[in-house]
Amino acid sequence: MSKKERLIFLPLGGAGEIGMNAYVYGWGAPGRERLILVDLGVTFSDMDTTPGVNLIMPDMSWLADNADRLEAVFITHAHEDHVGAIGRLYGQLGAPMVYARPFTAYHAKRKMEEAGANPDAIKVVLPYPEMIEAGPFQVSFLPLSHSIPESAGLVIDTPAGRLLHTGDFKLDETPVLGDVFDESLWREIARPGIHALICDSTNVFSDHPSRSEASVGPELVKLVKQAEHMVVATTFASNVARLQQLAAAGVAAGRQVCLLGRAMQRMVLAAGETGLLSNFPETIPVEDARDVPRSELMLIVTGSQGERRAASAQLARGKYLGLELAEGDLFLFSSKTIPGNERGVARIMNAYSEMGVDVVAESPLYHVSGHANRPDLLRVHQILNPDIVIPMHGEHRHLREHAKLAQTHGRASMVVVNGAVCDLTGKAPCVVEHVEADRTYLDGSVLIGALDGVVRDRIRMALNGHVMVNVILEGNEPLGDAWVEIMGLPEAGSSRAPLVEVLEEDLSQFLGRAKARLLADDDNLIEEMRKIVRKTAQDEIGRKPEVSVVVSRLE
């Protein structure tokens, strides 16, 4: 403990994946660093790896064990992968203050309330040059352009020098709504020298400079003006600038505009309550929309990713809140399909196609990304001129590519993945330790560990089906035959006899022959019966199911 003080960076989520961001910084003697946490987000589950899981969150056990060292939490922006877990996990953190700009704080408070945590822990802050003292750190919020209002980078002054943690950002000088990229402000911040830049890596593989949000508006107007029947557009609910441009396009085309879907209404409400909506066109409630002639109506709806319960999917299934798509209508995806969501989006597009609706999707005319592309990343490296670049917010391949990019231009850089403790004190970053950084699942209402085996068992049942066996013993004598039930398995296989009967027959034969010593030993008996079920099932139906055996003993 007598070692020199050091500056550490420890991602607990978001480094090696796109999602569930959670980054720790620390300063102090090794093992006694005072800490801050930046962001606490979620990732969404999928059927392949996490069926039935409600949300995926970073495992906070390391930070919970060190909660007494945590000075404060900072949330960069209100996307779910940055703020989504603050409510559920706050209780593990030892009641720190949580700082955010107004729009982000609005959402963070709601997360706290929903999870039964104290919303007053959320503190609204002003942007740079306003500064928050958090132990050895002084932290300022740098307004940035991104695909949600009031995104911020963090200027973190430490005894080892100034850090810039970008959060999610792009360089947009005409973002329509929210903060403009202000190069002079960035240069001002860089003037004392940036020791390390911790930087968004999402779009490092995109070779062209990012396009501005403002480029989308005129194209939207053109498209909506051409449409003859009803127009429906979807985008990410949190992209308030896009919502505004979509609504403006509707108004420009002489249409009444209606927002459909709770997430969208909530976002507009939040933007309104935090004073961000000076230019938002007038919209009508859904009850009024039903009375507007279809050719004079434009709906803006949730569900750009094909989510089954969103408005887009409801409309794909038929009438929704009294509104319905029809032949000749136009449906616009003003969005990009996030990898993994292709099938759900295609399902909706095909349902619209069956209705005769014209779908416009995946067109760069009607969507721009919220992240800095490769040339923009380089530009930021040059403006800030940091000694060190640490890539974050990316899968491993994004982080590695970003590190290579920085190294090519003569900067120290390395990939630091979840759980790696990186020493940033000197000129060369260096991973010095590893801590546990797994995942926590919200499963129903329960938090479980990713490695608990609960989800593994569900996946196995989905792939293999499930056989349940009951046997009753009196003393060591089977009382009646084995009783079998199946779930998720074919009723009959190669012998054409019901699978249940074939299994019961084989089990009963086994029990009839079994020695008393085996019948007296639950563990061995269950294991033998499981083997028989799996073998017989393999012969009959060509697969080995999951097997649960219950032995009941009468006394």
Add this chain to the structure above:
Amino acid sequence: MSKKERLIFLPLGGAGEIGMNAYVYGWGAPGRERLILVDLGVTFSDMDTTPGVNLIMPDMSWLADNADRLEAVFITHAHEDHVGAIGRLYGQLGAPMVYARPFTAYHAKRKMEEAGANPDAIKVVLPYPEMIEAGPFQVSFLPLSHSIPESAGLVIDTPAGRLLHTGDFKLDETPVLGDVFDESLWREIARPGIHALICDSTNVFSDHPSRSEASVGPELVKLVKQAEHMVVATTFASNVARLQQLAAAGVAAGRQVCLLGRAMQRMVLAAGETGLLSNFPETIPVEDARDVPRSELMLIVTGSQGERRAASAQLARGKYLGLELAEGDLFLFSSKTIPGNERGVARIMNAYSEMGVDVVAESPLYHVSGHANRPDLLRVHQILNPDIVIPMHGEHRHLREHAKLAQTHGRASMVVVNGAVCDLTGKAPCVVEHVEADRTYLDGSVLIGALDGVVRDRIRMALNGHVMVNVILEGNEPLGDAWVEIMGLPEAGSSRAPLVEVLEEDLSQFLGRAKARLLADDDNLIEEMRKIVRKTAQDEIGRKPEVSVVVSRLE
């Protein structure tokens, strides 16, 4: 039955999806048409909708009921979505002849052998002008370029005029291996007039003309020559032209080339045995590859779609057959990720990234599609000048777009989906009936219907978990307590007590209070206990599991 004879087209698979192609044509009096079947393919399962299913195939029950009317089967090419189900479903078809060109026939025979069907039913045919008589139809195989050797369209002469069924195709005048697009031959076939064109729709949304397979070769050579360490490339195993170009690039760069993965070796073997491999570079077996210096070695491996058991995934996990990737190696995806496979491919790319391997993926330089793009489709419409265009091989949105394209240029066209019987006799196509056209699953070794509920139950267990309850009754008295087991559920919930114990407690209380009449009634008793489990689980863990209750009665 006295009605006029007619020409019908009935897709049983492939129209409204990309996969499991199966198209019926018929001529005769309504209900007594003599039939031919074109292709009999599979679709692959996914975790979202078909967990644990081995293969998805078209439901042949309509054709099985009318097997006495089936004259013959024709297979256009050897891709799994065109030939994959011929073995498993042949037994339902009443032993017709199956015609295919040599390379396709080679694969069809293997499918028959694997399924225990008679491989001698597969007849090898020569291309146009060779012609097969099949009842009222005369059928010729038109050699086409596609992404597999010996793809063919079918020229089908009927009493109502000539049809052209394209199968999968592109217009490639330099396909490297396999059949060249021969416009003069197409014009010759069109000379008597084409009544209807039944046409591949896969790439109708791609606006630029397709690029030739030959354009890939020089880029591959450039890339491989630049590489300093080991090179590994993956592509679709069936794309023999690509394998040849990859291998040639390796040889041009002074490397020894080794093919890894069974599917790839099988394809090259098939191509060799059917005389297609005059120019294939020499390859070395994997045992020899281990002794070649890494910088002089190039592997061509299976698994371009991230399949877990393919060579690419095995190498991503570590050593495979004694070979291993290392820092500085190059891994090339000479392929496109099929929608839905993005996550699996990304998983592999990230694993390589962790090894320090440079991955090149999704680059148009190193891959071209095997399907005709929109301008090519228009060109084919113009060359053949059919009265009618019926789009096939596409999701609904592809079919609809293709029909609109044809209509815009003054041709009769309509979307005909699986199960729709389309009358093609006159100048205007018209859907006159619908037949059942569901899906059949190969589940383990058993064929089940998509609507049997087996897979639905597996999905439910994956999403909700499974609770098993056992109760023993003697007379109408519970003997001991209820016994509960869980699978795929958290061990404890809101009360912190083990979920199993909470459930057992609630069930035992219920049993203690239950009236004799209820205890005597299995169905009601099971239903009541299921309700209790679901309610208690909802309270404890926030979800309602699947529940199986077994009531054992001692006599």
